[in-house]
Amino acid sequence: MEDASIGFLLGILCFLILCSAFFSSSETGMMSLNRYRLKHLVKKKHRGARKASKLLERPDRLIGVILIGNNFVNILASAIATVICVRLWGDTGIMIATFGLTVIILIFAEVSPKTLAALYPEKVAFPAAYLLAPLLKISYPLVWVINGITNTFLRIFGINVTGDNNHHLSTEELRTLVNEAGALLPQNNQSMLLGVLELSEVTVNDIMIPRNEVMGIDLDDDIDTIIGRLSNTEHTRLPVYQGELNKVVGILHMRNLAQVFHEGKVTKAAILQVIREPYFVPESTPLETQLVHFQSQNRRIGLVVDEYGDIQGIVTLEDILEEIVGELSSSPRDADQDIFPQEDGSYYIEGSAYIRDVNKALDWNLPTDGPKTMNGLITETLESIPEANVCLQLMHYRIETLQVSDNVIKTARIIAFKKKQDD
Template structure:
């Protein structure tokens, strides 16, 4: 082979070296792009009509044959390259040990830079685009080298069996944490809002109805034992489509009333309490600690939208609706944050005014905080747990790196708190 190349003109030998470097770089780039390609993305491209992506996906199912072709071709070309560069150097500069060493180093440098590192970096940067294009050139090589591939793969399989190793060509399913990482890294392909919805979906497994329910003290309830005129007035001024109904005792819920159906009776006749009682639906009670996903399934199976959360003694702790769960996924349906602030973000001075009844989960989500969620669920409860008493004067406390300045309080608890963004508060307790 060396004598054959000596008969070529110098420029022809250099051109051959450049061609072999490019060909070796092609196989290196193809190898990296195929291995780095996201199979889910290739499958999506194939379903969209990209035949190159469909071919790449098919080749990846036989990863042993694919790698064998690429590695055999690459190594053969690199071997020829080393011989050719060394032969050129010895022919023009003399057959000495010094020239041989320099030629070997030059050949290694050319192969590493132009046939290995640079092509592989390019292949890793554009894996799907390249892998969906190179398959048409690799497929014929697989058929041409099929006998050699069979021998090599048989030898490799025997060697792996000898060491009791088992190779699997199946693509393993992604775990939940791997899926979460993919979502976090998908900023180029999806908006922040869509990405947050997917992340919230993963978090639903760890959320209980207690985390999303409306507390007992904030439930709008209809007392049907009131005079009929007061009952009608309460219905006309209520803010919800369905109301829990009690009969004098607010601790005992006797049914759920559809406000729309109740208002449809107005103006037709002289209404009595029994007219509204006839419209009551049986209340659904769920135990405290029920997972949100389980409750969502209950709503779907029973075509319900509202349930009452009770403790082990049967006392009503709160109310949870289908909308409450959906809001955990997509955010608030309204821009009104009555238990937070007029603005769901930090002010320019690095502060935020929140009600003591503000949900810690809401504060974490809206202000990007990391307030603890394994104890109290409201800001008032969290501060009282740390202070171990209701304050009798204005105080400040630091929790999870956030300075909280108590602005208003009474005998029952903390009403208003000023939160200070990290590094925006000087002094304090």
């Protein structure tokens, strides 16, 4: 090295700085790769992705070969820079080499390449994998020794270096991932995926049709009344009961009644012959579980019962599917028919409107852990049924009753205020 020209040494120094930049960018690029996109590219047999994935199976070895290479070229570059500066400036050159090379390495071999790799990890990591793989094979004995010492040191502190390196997502993390997909995932698809993730958090009681809105066949009615209801119903399945819904005897499918209508022999006995035994569902059943039960039991409708066995309402397969894909058809439960926007930013909302439907339609967060309708929410908050119109504040919503009759709040005016930053 004493006989080498300064120009030759400068050339070697530049090459070593480039090598240092390569190792620095490779480390950042490899560690910044999206593991799920990497798995996707591996399945598509992308060569660079397959090599990178292979290297990442043992990150300790990958980091080992990168740091060995990076430290080697940096130390060698420091020695060569010192030789050059001593030749040019004598003993003062040692200090010049130290500070000068530090600045050069920071800018050109650390900050710049690592920033580039963090912004474009795939463009850096995949090509780098073609060089890192053979370097790992060549330096494997040294990497093995260093990793062995390092892993032993880590085990002293109770760190399991051979633990599961797979990256698993929790439900909340997956929900965040779907929300952050942006334009890469259509809004409808995002809504459906989020709907699936929320099935375990919503119970049958949250979406059921309450018993006061259940349409069914009462066998205590005369046959003409029953025929009229069967002729005018919009539903394909109806509960059949004796006097009251708690005395249900079965579920009638209109398809099974078609032959009876065709023969013109519609009688109560004929109806009882084509009904199916009732299917009961506990009100606290999560929708995720109930969806599986509907599938395994080959059912589409269930009678929701409380802890005492009293029927609280009905739930259908369509109700659960609507939680995932949105409204399947126009129905009396559509929130749009219960919500009327006003010019001042407030909304007139029917007391019978479901709180969950209102929250979905307006992107609100009214409490849903208690009453299911707006009427129930207001009366529970007031702890009484108002005899005249009242105004109240609930969270960051101002509610004013507009119509109260028959001990029921028919209509309310609600305006939502922006949350404070501290909320």
